[in-house]
Amino acid sequence: MGFPDLGPLWLTLHLAAATTTILIVIGTPLAWWLAHTPSRAKSAVEAITALPLVLPPTVLGFYLLVFLSPASPIGGLWVSLTGDNLTFSFTGLVIASVLYSLPFTVQPLQGAFEAVGRAPLEAGATLRASPLDTFFTIVVPMASRGYLTATVLTFAHTIGEFGVVLMVGGNIPGQTKVISIAIYEHVETINYADAHILSAILLIFSFLVLLFVYAMNRRFPVHMG
Protein backbone atom coordinates (compact mmCIF):
# COMPACT_ATOMS: atom_id res chain seq x y z
CA MET A 1 0.00 0.00 0.00
CA GLY A 2 1.52 3.30 -1.09
CA PHE A 3 0.70 6.91 -0.36
CA PRO A 4 -2.28 8.16 -2.38
CA ASP A 5 -1.89 10.61 -5.24
CA LEU A 6 -1.98 14.10 -3.69
CA GLY A 7 -2.91 15.77 -6.99
CA PRO A 8 -6.57 16.12 -5.94
CA LEU A 9 -5.49 17.91 -2.77
CA TRP A 10 -3.45 20.55 -4.63
CA LEU A 11 -6.23 20.94 -7.19
CA THR A 12 -8.72 21.48 -4.39
CA LEU A 13 -6.56 24.15 -2.74
CA HIS A 14 -6.06 25.81 -6.10
CA LEU A 15 -9.80 25.83 -6.74
CA ALA A 16 -10.60 27.16 -3.26
CA ALA A 17 -8.00 29.92 -3.53
CA ALA A 18 -9.24 31.01 -6.96
CA THR A 19 -12.88 30.92 -5.87
CA THR A 20 -12.22 32.86 -2.67
CA THR A 21 -10.21 35.54 -4.47
CA ILE A 22 -12.87 36.03 -7.12
CA LEU A 23 -15.68 36.06 -4.57
CA ILE A 24 -14.03 38.64 -2.34
CA VAL A 25 -13.60 40.90 -5.37
CA ILE A 26 -17.15 40.57 -6.69
CA GLY A 27 -18.80 39.93 -3.32
CA THR A 28 -17.56 43.23 -1.86
CA PRO A 29 -19.54 45.56 -4.14
CA LEU A 30 -22.57 43.25 -4.01
CA ALA A 31 -22.50 43.13 -0.20
CA TRP A 32 -21.93 46.91 -0.08
CA TRP A 33 -24.92 47.50 -2.30
CA LEU A 34 -27.09 45.19 -0.20
CA ALA A 35 -25.94 46.88 3.01
CA HIS A 36 -26.74 50.41 1.85
CA THR A 37 -29.36 50.36 -0.87
CA PRO A 38 -32.82 51.73 -0.19
CA SER A 39 -33.93 49.92 -3.38
CA ARG A 40 -36.93 47.60 -3.30
CA ALA A 41 -34.97 45.11 -5.38
CA LYS A 42 -32.86 44.42 -2.31
CA SER A 43 -35.05 41.57 -1.03
CA ALA A 44 -35.06 39.82 -4.40
CA VAL A 45 -31.29 40.09 -4.73
CA GLU A 46 -30.83 38.84 -1.17
CA ALA A 47 -33.05 35.85 -1.91
CA ILE A 48 -31.14 34.99 -5.08
CA THR A 49 -27.84 35.32 -3.25
CA ALA A 50 -29.03 32.93 -0.54
CA LEU A 51 -30.39 30.29 -2.95
CA PRO A 52 -27.23 28.11 -2.87
CA LEU A 53 -27.78 27.70 0.88
CA VAL A 54 -31.03 25.83 0.39
CA LEU A 55 -30.85 24.28 -3.07
CA PRO A 56 -29.53 20.74 -3.27
CA PRO A 57 -26.11 20.95 -4.95
CA THR A 58 -27.41 18.65 -7.66
CA VAL A 59 -30.04 21.20 -8.67
CA LEU A 60 -27.46 23.98 -8.91
CA GLY A 61 -25.11 21.57 -10.69
CA PHE A 62 -27.81 20.55 -13.14
CA TYR A 63 -28.60 24.14 -14.16
CA LEU A 64 -24.93 24.97 -14.43
CA LEU A 65 -24.44 21.93 -16.63
CA VAL A 66 -27.21 23.18 -18.87
CA PHE A 67 -26.00 26.80 -19.02
CA LEU A 68 -22.30 26.05 -19.36
CA SER A 69 -22.60 23.30 -21.99
CA PRO A 70 -21.23 24.12 -25.45
CA ALA A 71 -24.79 23.93 -26.78
CA SER A 72 -25.92 26.87 -24.58
CA PRO A 73 -25.29 30.54 -25.50
CA ILE A 74 -22.82 31.06 -22.62
CA GLY A 75 -20.95 27.79 -23.07
CA GLY A 76 -21.00 28.25 -26.85
CA LEU A 77 -19.57 31.76 -26.60
CA TRP A 78 -16.80 30.45 -24.34
CA VAL A 79 -15.95 27.69 -26.84
CA SER A 80 -15.79 30.18 -29.72
CA LEU A 81 -13.58 32.53 -27.69
CA THR A 82 -11.19 30.03 -26.12
CA GLY A 83 -11.70 26.74 -27.95
CA ASP A 84 -12.29 25.02 -24.61
CA ASN A 85 -15.39 23.58 -23.00
CA LEU A 86 -16.65 25.12 -19.75
CA THR A 87 -18.19 21.88 -18.61
CA PHE A 88 -15.79 19.28 -17.29
CA SER A 89 -12.99 21.87 -17.03
CA PHE A 90 -11.25 23.69 -14.20
CA THR A 91 -12.65 27.03 -15.38
CA GLY A 92 -16.14 25.63 -15.26
CA LEU A 93 -15.48 24.38 -11.75
CA VAL A 94 -14.38 27.85 -10.65
CA ILE A 95 -17.56 29.41 -12.07
CA ALA A 96 -19.67 26.76 -10.35
CA SER A 97 -17.84 27.23 -7.04
CA VAL A 98 -18.23 31.00 -7.19
CA LEU A 99 -21.99 30.66 -7.49
CA TYR A 100 -22.17 27.84 -4.98
CA SER A 101 -20.18 29.73 -2.32
CA LEU A 102 -21.60 33.21 -3.02
CA PRO A 103 -23.70 33.48 0.16
CA PHE A 104 -20.71 32.49 2.30
CA THR A 105 -18.91 35.61 1.09
CA VAL A 106 -21.76 38.06 0.71
CA GLN A 107 -23.62 37.47 3.97
CA PRO A 108 -20.68 38.04 6.38
CA LEU A 109 -19.55 41.07 4.38
CA GLN A 110 -23.03 42.55 4.27
CA GLY A 111 -23.35 42.08 8.02
CA ALA A 112 -19.96 43.70 8.59
CA PHE A 113 -20.77 46.68 6.35
CA GLU A 114 -24.08 47.17 8.11
CA ALA A 115 -22.31 47.09 11.47
CA VAL A 116 -19.81 49.72 10.31
CA GLY A 117 -22.73 51.92 9.29
CA ARG A 118 -22.71 55.34 7.69
CA ALA A 119 -21.19 57.33 10.53
CA PRO A 120 -17.54 56.47 9.71
CA LEU A 121 -18.21 57.26 6.04
CA GLU A 122 -19.37 60.74 6.98
CA ALA A 123 -16.39 61.16 9.27
CA GLY A 124 -14.06 60.14 6.44
CA ALA A 125 -15.71 62.54 4.01
CA THR A 126 -15.26 65.45 6.40
CA LEU A 127 -11.58 64.51 6.74
CA ARG A 128 -11.07 65.06 3.00
CA ALA A 129 -11.11 61.35 2.17
CA SER A 130 -12.84 60.42 -1.09
CA PRO A 131 -15.47 57.65 -0.94
CA LEU A 132 -13.02 55.06 -2.33
CA ASP A 133 -10.30 56.24 0.06
CA THR A 134 -12.78 56.01 2.95
CA PHE A 135 -13.76 52.52 1.88
CA PHE A 136 -10.25 51.10 1.81
CA THR A 137 -8.80 52.98 4.79
CA ILE A 138 -11.77 52.96 7.15
CA VAL A 139 -14.49 50.53 6.13
CA VAL A 140 -12.27 47.56 5.20
CA PRO A 141 -10.22 47.73 8.43
CA MET A 142 -13.37 48.16 10.51
CA ALA A 143 -14.98 45.25 8.65
CA SER A 144 -11.86 43.09 8.92
CA ARG A 145 -13.63 40.48 11.01
CA GLY A 146 -16.28 40.17 8.33
CA TYR A 147 -13.58 39.73 5.69
CA LEU A 148 -11.85 37.07 7.76
CA THR A 149 -15.11 35.20 8.28
CA ALA A 150 -16.05 35.50 4.61
CA THR A 151 -12.64 34.28 3.45
CA VAL A 152 -12.55 31.28 5.77
CA LEU A 153 -16.14 30.22 5.19
CA THR A 154 -15.80 30.56 1.42
CA PHE A 155 -12.50 28.70 1.33
CA ALA A 156 -13.74 25.92 3.59
CA HIS A 157 -17.05 25.60 1.84
CA THR A 158 -15.35 25.33 -1.55
CA ILE A 159 -13.03 22.62 -0.24
CA GLY A 160 -15.98 20.62 1.01
CA GLU A 161 -17.94 20.91 -2.20
CA PHE A 162 -19.02 17.63 -3.82
CA GLY A 163 -22.38 17.53 -5.54
CA VAL A 164 -21.90 20.51 -7.83
CA VAL A 165 -18.45 19.30 -8.83
CA LEU A 166 -19.78 15.89 -9.62
CA MET A 167 -22.45 17.37 -11.90
CA VAL A 168 -20.35 20.02 -13.67
CA GLY A 169 -16.79 18.78 -13.41
CA GLY A 170 -16.86 15.04 -13.49
CA ASN A 171 -13.70 13.28 -12.48
CA ILE A 172 -10.76 14.32 -14.68
CA PRO A 173 -7.39 14.05 -12.92
CA GLY A 174 -5.60 17.41 -12.76
CA GLN A 175 -8.67 19.20 -14.12
CA THR A 176 -11.70 18.47 -12.01
CA LYS A 177 -10.77 15.61 -9.71
CA VAL A 178 -10.89 17.44 -6.37
CA ILE A 179 -10.28 15.81 -3.03
CA SER A 180 -13.91 15.05 -2.20
CA ILE A 181 -14.32 13.31 -5.55
CA ALA A 182 -11.07 11.39 -5.04
CA ILE A 183 -12.25 10.18 -1.61
CA TYR A 184 -15.58 9.16 -3.09
CA GLU A 185 -13.79 7.23 -5.85
CA HIS A 186 -11.49 5.49 -3.34
CA VAL A 187 -14.52 4.41 -1.32
CA GLU A 188 -16.32 3.22 -4.47
CA THR A 189 -13.33 1.08 -5.36
CA ILE A 190 -13.09 -0.15 -1.75
CA ASN A 191 -9.68 1.54 -1.34
CA TYR A 192 -10.36 2.55 2.25
CA ALA A 193 -6.67 3.10 3.06
CA ASP A 194 -6.29 6.00 0.59
CA ALA A 195 -9.73 7.31 1.53
CA HIS A 196 -8.58 7.36 5.15
CA ILE A 197 -5.40 9.29 4.36
CA LEU A 198 -7.09 11.92 2.20
CA SER A 199 -9.93 12.30 4.67
CA ALA A 200 -7.50 12.70 7.55
CA ILE A 201 -5.53 15.32 5.60
CA LEU A 202 -8.73 17.26 4.94
CA LEU A 203 -9.85 16.94 8.55
CA ILE A 204 -6.55 18.14 10.00
CA PHE A 205 -6.20 20.92 7.44
CA SER A 206 -9.72 22.22 8.12
CA PHE A 207 -9.15 22.09 11.86
CA LEU A 208 -5.86 23.99 11.57
CA VAL A 209 -7.43 26.68 9.39
CA LEU A 210 -10.26 27.23 11.85
CA LEU A 211 -7.85 27.15 14.78
CA PHE A 212 -5.76 29.82 13.10
CA VAL A 213 -8.78 32.00 12.50
CA TYR A 214 -10.06 31.79 16.04
CA ALA A 215 -6.57 32.36 17.45
CA MET A 216 -6.12 35.42 15.25
CA ASN A 217 -9.44 36.76 16.36
CA ARG A 218 -8.35 36.33 19.93
CA ARG A 219 -4.94 37.89 19.58
CA PHE A 220 -5.91 40.76 17.32
CA PRO A 221 -9.48 41.55 18.15
CA VAL A 222 -10.99 44.42 16.23
CA HIS A 223 -11.52 47.17 18.75
CA MET A 224 -14.76 48.92 18.27
CA GLY A 225 -15.78 52.12 19.99
Add this chain to the structure above:
Amino acid sequence: MTELIVDARIAYPNFELDVSHRFGMDGITALFGPSGGGKSTLLRIIAGLEGKAGGRIAFGGEAWLDAGNRIFMPPHRRGVGYVFQDARLFPHLSVEGNLRYAARRSVGIDNRVEMDDVVAALDLRPLLSRRTGALSGGERQRVAIGRTLLTRPRLLLMDEPLAALDVQRKAEILPYIERLPDRFGVPVIYVTHSIDEVARLAQRMVVLAAGKIVADGPVTEVLERLDLQPATGRFEAGVILTAQVVGHDAGFRLTRLDHHGQPIDMPMVDLPIGSGIRFRVRARDVALATVRPTGISVRNILSGTISRIEEEPDTAYAETLVDIGGAKLRARITRAAVADLALAPGTPVFALVKSVAFDRRALVSPAVTVPPES
Protein backbone atom coordinates in the same frame (compact mmCIF):
# COMPACT_ATOMS: atom_id res chain seq x y z
CA MET B 1 -14.51 88.87 4.67
CA THR B 2 -15.49 85.48 3.30
CA GLU B 3 -19.14 84.64 3.65
CA LEU B 4 -21.08 81.43 3.72
CA ILE B 5 -24.32 82.03 1.90
CA VAL B 6 -26.98 79.47 2.65
CA ASP B 7 -30.37 79.39 0.99
CA ALA B 8 -31.34 75.79 1.48
CA ARG B 9 -34.26 73.57 2.22
CA ILE B 10 -34.96 69.95 2.88
CA ALA B 11 -38.20 68.08 3.52
CA TYR B 12 -38.69 64.91 5.51
CA PRO B 13 -42.02 63.24 6.26
CA ASN B 14 -42.27 64.90 9.70
CA PHE B 15 -39.94 67.82 9.39
CA GLU B 16 -39.19 70.65 7.04
CA LEU B 17 -36.25 73.02 7.08
CA ASP B 18 -36.11 76.22 5.06
CA VAL B 19 -33.26 78.54 5.85
CA SER B 20 -31.76 81.59 4.23
CA HIS B 21 -28.79 83.23 5.92
CA ARG B 22 -25.38 84.76 5.33
CA PHE B 23 -22.89 83.48 7.87
CA GLY B 24 -20.03 85.84 8.61
CA MET B 25 -16.84 83.80 8.56
CA ASP B 26 -14.92 85.02 11.57
CA GLY B 27 -15.00 83.93 15.19
CA ILE B 28 -17.68 81.60 16.48
CA THR B 29 -21.28 81.72 15.30
CA ALA B 30 -23.69 79.78 17.49
CA LEU B 31 -26.55 77.91 15.88
CA PHE B 32 -28.99 77.82 18.74
CA GLY B 33 -32.47 76.51 19.35
CA PRO B 34 -34.56 73.77 20.90
CA SER B 35 -33.92 70.11 20.14
CA GLY B 36 -35.55 69.06 16.89
CA GLY B 37 -35.43 72.60 15.54
CA GLY B 38 -33.14 71.62 12.66
CA LYS B 39 -29.75 72.83 13.91
CA SER B 40 -27.90 69.62 13.15
CA THR B 41 -29.72 69.18 9.86
CA LEU B 42 -28.62 72.64 8.74
CA LEU B 43 -25.04 71.86 9.74
CA ARG B 44 -25.16 68.59 7.80
CA ILE B 45 -26.53 70.41 4.75
CA ILE B 46 -23.65 72.88 4.92
CA ALA B 47 -21.16 69.99 5.15
CA GLY B 48 -22.77 68.18 2.22
CA LEU B 49 -23.93 65.21 4.29
CA GLU B 50 -27.59 65.60 3.32
CA GLY B 51 -27.77 64.59 -0.31
CA LYS B 52 -31.43 65.52 -0.68
CA ALA B 53 -31.05 69.19 0.23
CA GLY B 54 -32.30 71.70 -2.30
CA GLY B 55 -31.42 75.35 -2.83
CA ARG B 56 -28.02 76.97 -2.89
CA ILE B 57 -24.92 77.16 -0.75
CA ALA B 58 -21.89 79.23 -1.66
CA PHE B 59 -18.69 79.72 0.27
CA GLY B 60 -16.63 82.75 -0.71
CA GLY B 61 -18.03 82.66 -4.24
CA GLU B 62 -17.52 78.90 -4.60
CA ALA B 63 -20.73 76.97 -5.27
CA TRP B 64 -21.14 74.05 -2.89
CA LEU B 65 -24.74 73.44 -3.80
CA ASP B 66 -26.89 74.74 -6.58
CA ALA B 67 -29.70 72.28 -6.95
CA GLY B 68 -31.24 74.16 -9.88
CA ASN B 69 -28.06 73.73 -11.88
CA ARG B 70 -27.39 70.24 -10.57
CA ILE B 71 -24.26 71.34 -8.76
CA PHE B 72 -23.35 69.37 -5.66
CA MET B 73 -19.83 69.49 -4.32
CA PRO B 74 -19.18 66.30 -2.35
CA PRO B 75 -18.26 66.81 1.31
CA HIS B 76 -14.64 65.71 0.96
CA ARG B 77 -13.94 68.57 -1.46
CA ARG B 78 -15.63 71.34 0.52
CA GLY B 79 -12.78 71.74 2.98
CA VAL B 80 -15.08 71.79 5.98
CA GLY B 81 -14.15 70.16 9.25
CA TYR B 82 -16.94 68.53 11.21
CA VAL B 83 -16.86 67.62 14.88
CA PHE B 84 -19.64 65.14 15.55
CA GLN B 85 -21.49 64.86 18.84
CA ASP B 86 -20.24 61.27 19.13
CA ALA B 87 -16.63 62.05 18.07
CA ARG B 88 -16.54 59.22 15.51
CA LEU B 89 -12.89 58.37 16.04
CA PHE B 90 -11.69 55.44 13.99
CA PRO B 91 -11.46 52.40 16.28
CA HIS B 92 -8.79 50.63 14.22
CA LEU B 93 -6.33 53.52 14.60
CA SER B 94 -4.59 54.92 17.67
CA VAL B 95 -5.09 58.53 18.68
CA GLU B 96 -1.99 59.46 16.71
CA GLY B 97 -3.23 57.35 13.79
CA ASN B 98 -6.51 59.29 13.82
CA LEU B 99 -4.64 62.59 13.78
CA ARG B 100 -2.29 61.48 11.02
CA TYR B 101 -5.22 60.24 8.96
CA ALA B 102 -6.44 63.82 8.73
CA ALA B 103 -2.96 65.37 8.38
CA ARG B 104 -1.99 63.12 5.46
CA ARG B 105 -5.03 64.24 3.50
CA SER B 106 -4.42 67.96 3.96
CA VAL B 107 -0.78 68.14 2.85
CA GLY B 108 -0.29 71.11 0.55
CA ILE B 109 -3.31 73.02 1.77
CA ASP B 110 -2.23 76.50 2.73
CA ASN B 111 -3.09 76.94 6.35
CA ARG B 112 -1.23 77.52 9.57
CA VAL B 113 -2.39 74.35 11.32
CA GLU B 114 0.53 72.06 12.22
CA MET B 115 0.50 68.75 14.05
CA ASP B 116 2.70 70.01 16.90
CA ASP B 117 0.51 73.07 17.35
CA VAL B 118 -2.67 71.07 17.52
CA VAL B 119 -1.19 68.52 19.90
CA ALA B 120 0.00 71.34 22.15
CA ALA B 121 -3.18 73.41 21.95
CA LEU B 122 -5.41 70.49 22.93
CA ASP B 123 -2.94 68.79 25.29
CA LEU B 124 -3.00 65.60 23.26
CA ARG B 125 0.63 64.55 23.81
CA PRO B 126 -0.14 62.06 26.63
CA LEU B 127 -2.91 60.48 24.56
CA LEU B 128 -1.06 59.92 21.28
CA SER B 129 -0.25 56.24 21.72
CA ARG B 130 -3.60 55.35 23.29
CA ARG B 131 -6.32 53.32 21.65
CA THR B 132 -9.44 55.38 21.01
CA GLY B 133 -11.58 52.90 22.93
CA ALA B 134 -9.64 53.67 26.11
CA LEU B 135 -10.39 57.42 26.08
CA SER B 136 -12.86 59.25 28.29
CA GLY B 137 -15.65 61.23 26.67
CA GLY B 138 -13.83 64.52 27.09
CA GLU B 139 -10.60 63.10 25.70
CA ARG B 140 -12.43 61.69 22.70
CA GLN B 141 -13.85 65.10 21.85
CA ARG B 142 -10.45 66.75 22.21
CA VAL B 143 -8.97 64.20 19.82
CA ALA B 144 -11.90 64.68 17.44
CA ILE B 145 -11.40 68.45 17.48
CA GLY B 146 -7.66 68.00 16.88
CA ARG B 147 -8.27 65.56 14.05
CA THR B 148 -10.71 67.96 12.42
CA LEU B 149 -8.28 70.89 12.74
CA LEU B 150 -5.60 68.83 11.01
CA THR B 151 -7.72 68.64 7.87
CA ARG B 152 -6.89 72.36 7.70
CA PRO B 153 -10.53 73.27 7.24
CA ARG B 154 -11.76 76.53 5.78
CA LEU B 155 -14.74 76.28 8.07
CA LEU B 156 -15.17 74.28 11.25
CA LEU B 157 -18.62 72.87 11.98
CA MET B 158 -19.25 71.62 15.51
CA ASP B 159 -22.40 69.66 16.24
CA GLU B 160 -23.11 69.79 19.98
CA PRO B 161 -19.62 68.52 20.76
CA LEU B 162 -20.21 68.82 24.50
CA ALA B 163 -23.74 67.41 24.66
CA ALA B 164 -22.62 63.97 25.80
CA LEU B 165 -20.29 65.27 28.52
CA ASP B 166 -20.93 66.06 32.17
CA VAL B 167 -20.55 69.58 33.58
CA GLN B 168 -16.99 68.96 34.73
CA ARG B 169 -15.80 67.74 31.30
CA LYS B 170 -17.64 70.56 29.57
CA ALA B 171 -15.78 73.09 31.67
CA GLU B 172 -12.51 71.37 30.74
CA ILE B 173 -13.09 71.56 26.99
CA LEU B 174 -14.74 74.97 26.65
CA PRO B 175 -11.45 76.91 26.90
CA TYR B 176 -9.98 74.84 24.06
CA ILE B 177 -12.93 75.57 21.79
CA GLU B 178 -12.96 79.23 22.76
CA ARG B 179 -9.40 79.71 21.48
CA LEU B 180 -9.83 77.93 18.14
CA PRO B 181 -10.68 80.89 15.89
CA ASP B 182 -7.82 83.06 17.14
CA ARG B 183 -5.22 80.35 17.38
CA PHE B 184 -5.92 78.56 14.10
CA GLY B 185 -7.64 81.26 12.08
CA VAL B 186 -10.66 79.11 11.33
CA PRO B 187 -14.25 80.31 11.58
CA VAL B 188 -16.60 78.09 13.57
CA ILE B 189 -20.31 77.37 13.35
CA TYR B 190 -21.25 75.84 16.68
CA VAL B 191 -24.52 74.00 17.20
CA THR B 192 -25.86 73.90 20.72
CA HIS B 193 -29.08 74.00 22.69
CA SER B 194 -27.27 75.36 25.72
CA ILE B 195 -27.48 79.12 26.19
CA ASP B 196 -24.50 78.87 28.55
CA GLU B 197 -22.32 77.66 25.72
CA VAL B 198 -23.61 80.39 23.41
CA ALA B 199 -22.84 83.05 26.00
CA ARG B 200 -19.42 81.61 26.68
CA LEU B 201 -18.23 80.99 23.14
CA ALA B 202 -20.05 82.90 20.46
CA GLN B 203 -19.99 86.43 19.14
CA ARG B 204 -22.97 85.96 16.83
CA MET B 205 -25.93 83.65 17.02
CA VAL B 206 -28.62 82.29 14.77
CA VAL B 207 -31.75 80.99 16.47
CA LEU B 208 -33.44 78.11 14.70
CA ALA B 209 -36.85 76.73 15.66
CA ALA B 210 -39.12 74.37 13.73
CA GLY B 211 -36.83 74.53 10.70
CA LYS B 212 -36.85 78.32 10.41
CA ILE B 213 -34.52 81.09 11.52
CA VAL B 214 -36.35 83.17 14.12
CA ALA B 215 -33.54 85.53 15.09
CA ASP B 216 -29.93 86.30 14.31
CA GLY B 217 -27.33 88.89 15.19
CA PRO B 218 -24.74 89.65 17.87
CA VAL B 219 -25.27 87.39 20.90
CA THR B 220 -25.72 90.33 23.25
CA GLU B 221 -28.48 91.81 21.11
CA VAL B 222 -30.32 88.57 20.43
CA LEU B 223 -30.33 87.68 24.13
CA GLU B 224 -31.87 91.06 24.98
CA ARG B 225 -34.87 90.38 22.78
CA LEU B 226 -37.95 89.59 24.80
CA ASP B 227 -39.92 87.96 21.98
CA LEU B 228 -37.83 84.82 21.68
CA GLN B 229 -39.18 82.94 24.70
CA PRO B 230 -40.59 80.03 22.71
CA ALA B 231 -37.26 79.49 20.99
CA THR B 232 -34.83 80.17 23.80
CA GLY B 233 -36.78 78.72 26.68
CA ARG B 234 -37.98 80.90 29.57
CA PHE B 235 -35.57 79.66 32.21
CA GLU B 236 -32.65 80.22 29.90
CA ALA B 237 -33.46 83.86 29.21
CA GLY B 238 -30.77 86.34 30.16
CA VAL B 239 -28.23 88.80 28.86
CA ILE B 240 -24.48 89.03 28.62
CA LEU B 241 -22.62 91.82 30.34
CA THR B 242 -19.04 92.85 29.76
CA ALA B 243 -17.21 94.50 32.64
CA GLN B 244 -13.73 95.20 33.96
CA VAL B 245 -12.01 93.64 36.94
CA VAL B 246 -11.10 96.45 39.34
CA GLY B 247 -10.22 94.59 42.52
CA HIS B 248 -10.26 91.41 44.56
CA ASP B 249 -11.32 90.91 48.15
CA ALA B 250 -9.27 87.93 49.28
CA GLY B 251 -10.93 87.82 52.70
CA PHE B 252 -14.50 87.50 51.40
CA ARG B 253 -13.41 85.75 48.20
CA LEU B 254 -15.07 88.33 45.97
CA THR B 255 -14.05 90.06 42.77
CA ARG B 256 -15.17 93.64 42.24
CA LEU B 257 -16.12 94.60 38.69
CA ASP B 258 -16.82 97.94 37.11
CA HIS B 259 -19.71 97.99 34.69
CA HIS B 260 -19.92 101.41 33.05
CA GLY B 261 -19.42 103.14 36.40
CA GLN B 262 -21.57 100.79 38.49
CA PRO B 263 -19.93 98.20 40.77
CA ILE B 264 -20.71 94.51 40.55
CA ASP B 265 -19.40 91.89 43.00
CA MET B 266 -19.08 88.27 42.00
CA PRO B 267 -17.44 85.23 43.58
CA MET B 268 -13.71 85.52 43.03
CA VAL B 269 -12.41 84.83 39.53
CA ASP B 270 -8.77 84.31 38.75
CA LEU B 271 -8.20 87.29 36.46
CA PRO B 272 -5.76 90.18 36.83
CA ILE B 273 -7.03 93.66 37.63
CA GLY B 274 -7.81 95.59 34.46
CA SER B 275 -8.84 92.56 32.42
CA GLY B 276 -12.24 92.33 30.77
CA ILE B 277 -14.79 89.74 31.72
CA ARG B 278 -17.93 88.48 30.03
CA PHE B 279 -20.69 86.93 32.04
CA ARG B 280 -24.32 86.10 31.79
CA VAL B 281 -27.10 87.31 34.02
CA ARG B 282 -30.26 85.26 33.85
CA ALA B 283 -33.56 87.12 33.80
CA ARG B 284 -34.91 85.10 36.71
CA ASP B 285 -31.95 86.11 38.89
CA VAL B 286 -32.82 89.81 38.60
CA ALA B 287 -35.30 91.57 40.90
CA LEU B 288 -36.50 95.16 40.57
CA ALA B 289 -37.11 97.87 43.15
CA THR B 290 -38.34 101.44 42.71
CA VAL B 291 -36.32 102.71 45.69
CA ARG B 292 -32.77 101.74 46.59
CA PRO B 293 -33.25 98.99 49.18
CA THR B 294 -31.23 98.91 52.37
CA GLY B 295 -30.67 96.16 54.89
CA ILE B 296 -30.62 93.54 52.18
CA SER B 297 -28.19 90.73 51.45
CA VAL B 298 -28.16 91.32 47.71
CA ARG B 299 -24.74 92.75 46.84
CA ASN B 300 -25.45 94.22 43.45
CA ILE B 301 -27.88 97.09 43.11
CA LEU B 302 -27.70 98.68 39.67
CA SER B 303 -29.64 101.78 38.83
CA GLY B 304 -31.34 102.06 35.48
CA THR B 305 -34.58 102.72 33.68
CA ILE B 306 -37.14 100.35 32.27
CA SER B 307 -37.02 100.34 28.51
CA ARG B 308 -39.55 97.61 27.74
CA ILE B 309 -42.12 95.44 29.43
CA GLU B 310 -43.61 92.36 27.88
CA GLU B 311 -46.42 90.78 29.86
CA GLU B 312 -47.11 87.15 29.07
CA PRO B 313 -50.85 86.72 28.73
CA ASP B 314 -52.48 83.96 30.79
CA THR B 315 -49.39 83.57 32.96
CA ALA B 316 -48.12 85.17 36.12
CA TYR B 317 -45.02 86.50 34.39
CA ALA B 318 -43.68 89.60 32.73
CA GLU B 319 -40.32 90.11 31.03
CA THR B 320 -38.72 93.49 31.45
CA LEU B 321 -35.69 95.09 29.88
CA VAL B 322 -33.77 97.54 32.06
CA ASP B 323 -31.22 99.96 30.64
CA ILE B 324 -28.40 100.11 33.19
CA GLY B 325 -26.14 102.32 31.11
CA GLY B 326 -23.94 100.66 28.52
CA ALA B 327 -26.03 97.51 28.53
CA LYS B 328 -29.47 96.16 29.23
CA LEU B 329 -30.55 93.66 31.86
CA ARG B 330 -33.48 91.33 31.54
CA ALA B 331 -35.60 90.84 34.61
CA ARG B 332 -38.30 88.23 34.89
CA ILE B 333 -40.89 89.35 37.41
CA THR B 334 -44.59 88.82 38.05
CA ARG B 335 -47.30 90.81 36.34
CA ALA B 336 -48.57 91.59 39.82
CA ALA B 337 -45.26 93.31 40.62
CA VAL B 338 -45.53 95.35 37.44
CA ALA B 339 -48.95 96.55 38.56
CA ASP B 340 -48.05 97.13 42.23
CA LEU B 341 -44.93 99.14 41.40
CA ALA B 342 -46.63 100.87 38.47
CA LEU B 343 -43.75 99.95 36.21
CA ALA B 344 -43.72 101.33 32.70
CA PRO B 345 -41.13 102.21 30.10
CA GLY B 346 -39.10 105.12 31.45
CA THR B 347 -39.62 104.23 35.14
CA PRO B 348 -36.34 104.56 37.05
CA VAL B 349 -35.61 101.30 38.88
CA PHE B 350 -32.91 99.49 40.78
CA ALA B 351 -31.98 96.07 39.44
CA LEU B 352 -30.99 93.62 42.18
CA VAL B 353 -28.67 90.72 41.37
CA LYS B 354 -27.37 88.33 44.00
CA SER B 355 -23.63 87.75 43.66
CA VAL B 356 -24.39 84.09 44.20
CA ALA B 357 -26.19 84.09 40.85
CA PHE B 358 -22.82 84.44 39.14
CA ASP B 359 -21.41 81.39 40.82
CA ARG B 360 -21.29 79.26 37.72
CA ARG B 361 -17.86 79.02 36.20
CA ALA B 362 -19.20 78.08 32.81
CA LEU B 363 -20.90 81.43 32.52
CA VAL B 364 -17.77 83.43 33.04
CA SER B 365 -15.05 84.02 30.54
CA PRO B 366 -12.25 86.49 29.99
CA ALA B 367 -13.44 88.94 27.40
CA VAL B 368 -10.92 88.06 24.71
CA THR B 369 -13.07 89.15 21.82
CA VAL B 370 -15.53 91.64 23.15
CA PRO B 371 -18.20 92.72 20.73
CA PRO B 372 -19.00 96.42 21.04
CA GLU B 373 -21.74 96.96 23.55
CA SER B 374 -24.75 98.69 22.15
